[in-house]
Amino acid sequence: MAPLTSYFAFPEWLNMLTALLIGTGFGFALEQGGFSSSRKLAGMFYGYDATVLKVFFTAAIVALIGSQFLGYLGLLNLNQVYVNEFYVTASIVGGVIMGAGFIMGGFCPGTGLCAMSIGKIDAMVFVAGGFTGAFIFTETYPLVEGLANARYRGPVKINETLGLSPGLFTLLMVAAAVAMFWIAELAEKKFARPEITNDL
Amino acid sequence: MKIRKELSVLLLLLSLVLALLPISANRSFTTNPDKLLSDVLSKDLSFTADQVAEFVVREDSTVQLIDLRPSEEFRKQSIPGAVSIPYAEFINKDPEIWLGNKNIRNIFYATGGMEADFALVYARGLGYDNSYVMEGGIGEWISTVIGTKFTGERITARENALFETRKRAGEMFAELNSLPDSLKTKYLESRKFSAKKLDGGCE
Numbered sequence: 273m274a275p276l277t278s279y280f281a282f283p284e285w286l287n288m289l290t291a292l293l294i295g296t297g298f299g300f301a302l303e304q305g306g307f308s309s310s311r312k313l314a315g316m317f318y319g320y321d322a323t324v325l326k327v328f329f330t331a332a333i334v335a336l337i338g339s340q341f342l343g344y345l346g347l348l349n350l351n352q353v354y355v356n357e358f359y360v361t362a363s364i365v366g367g368v369i370m371g372a373g374f375i376m377g378g379f380c381p382g383t384g385l386c387a388m389s390i391g392k393i394d395a396m397v398f399v400a401g402g403f404t405g406a407f408i409f410t411e412t413y414p415l416v417e418g419l420a421n422a423r424y425r426g427p428v429k430i431n432e433t434l435g436l437s438p439g440l441f442t443l444l445m446v447a448a449a450v451a452m453f454w455i456a457e458l459a460e461k462k463f464a465r466p467e468i469t470n471d472l
Numbered sequence: 473m474k475i476r477k478e479l480s481v482l483l484l485l486l487s488l489v490l491a492l493l494p495i496s497a498n499r500s501f502t503t504n505p506d507k508l509l510s511d512v513l514s515k516d517l518s519f520t521a522d523q524v525a526e527f528v529v530r531e532d533s534t535v536q537l538i539d540l541r542p543s544e545e546f547r548k549q550s551i552p553g554a555v556s557i558p559y560a561e562f563i564n565k566d567p568e569i570w571l572g573n574k575n576i577r578n579i580f581y582a583t584g585g586m587e588a589d590f591a592l593v594y595a596r597g598l599g600y601d602n603s604y605v606m607e608g609g610i611g612e613w614i615s616t617v618i619g620t621k622f623t624g625e626r627i628t629a630r631e632n633a634l635f636e637t638r639k640r641a642g643e644m645f646a647e648l649n650s651l652p653d654s655l656k657t658k659y660l661e662s663r664k665f666s667a668k669k670l671d672g673g674c675e
Contacts, residue, residue, distance in 0.1 A: 337487055439493050442487045442490045442491065
């Protein structure tokens with residue numbers, strides 16, 4: 273958990289407590305949103321349920337707009353916000369593996385843990401599989417090191433690469449998200465399936 | 473359905489405001505860490521006190537000395553021709569305004585601690601390959617240039633040239649730092665951001 277401020281150090285337990293509260297809130301929201309059902313995630317792939325897209329993209333654009341405003345008002349130093357490093361090859365290979373896992377398992381890591389905690393057996397197997405994968409990756413790292421580090425681009429940002437200002441990029445992103453939501457809802461109607469979540 | 477449309481419009485409006493606000497893009501490191509490390513550890517990126525003294529004496533316009541110490545210390549004592557950019561200010565602003573002119577070699581120096589090296593890594597990480605550092609900081613420069621003494625009967629031509637450079641640089645240093653306060657302010661003001669001004673012209 274990142275420090276909330278750099279002016280003075282919070283005790284470790286307070287950082288941990290904050291992380292616990294945020295995590296609990298996140299898990300609760302996921303459960304209430306119905307994400308502990310594997311149908312939600314699989315539905316995204318088959319087009320009958322785009323809740324995942326809508327929820328996560330809404331979260332992303334709200335955070336995007338919010339952080340830009342906080343940065344502009346001087347309440348958040350965006351220079352100190354961690355930017356993920358971009359490994360082109362690993363992103364593609366990892367994305368394909370992870371996506372296949374999502375469809376087959378019907379969970380993403382977060383919803384998997386969420387479903388596991390309400391006692392779903394498929395989620396327990398899913399999480400065990402995730403840990404096994406992480407273990408195998410770590411143990412065989414020397415073999416895949418070349419692939420994992422190939423075509424390193426550093427912590428690049430899309431707006432920098434495109435030469436756009438952060439604000440303009442935000443606008444384009446929000447417009448794209450709204451368009452996607454609209455298309456997703458059309459798809460939901462087209463590929464609709466009977467609601468069976470409550471019968472399971 | 474109505475609430476979704478309202479929320480979409482709200483988010484679009486907020487991001488439209490953002491698009492119109494003058495938010496400066498903060499830039500990120502794009503250099504490969506391994507390459508960056510091997511680059512900054514190599515000797516090629518540092519200048520010795522004597523090399524810097526020569527730039528000072530020649531008033532070399534392809535070189536910009538950047539003093540990273542706090543501005544009070546800079547006012548008290550500085551190398552002739554240097555500009556003051558306190559370290560805290562340097563790492564908090566977009567360095568483009570100082571390092572943007574790629575035809576100029578920027579040489580960082582500080583008290584002799586790690587600040588100049590940090591600045592070098594920072595600048596090079598952001599892609600400013602025209603960044604260098606002076607070995608040892610200002611203390612080293614003063615002791616080399618001002619504290620120079622030649623002993624013995626005969627000196628070689630090379631030693632003589634070195635001595636001349638040090639002597640001249642020392643004189644310039646003494647001249648600048650003994651200026652009355654008002655003149656010094658005037659001089660330093662005139663030098664502020666001179667690196668940026670050179671950037672103009674028809675490009």
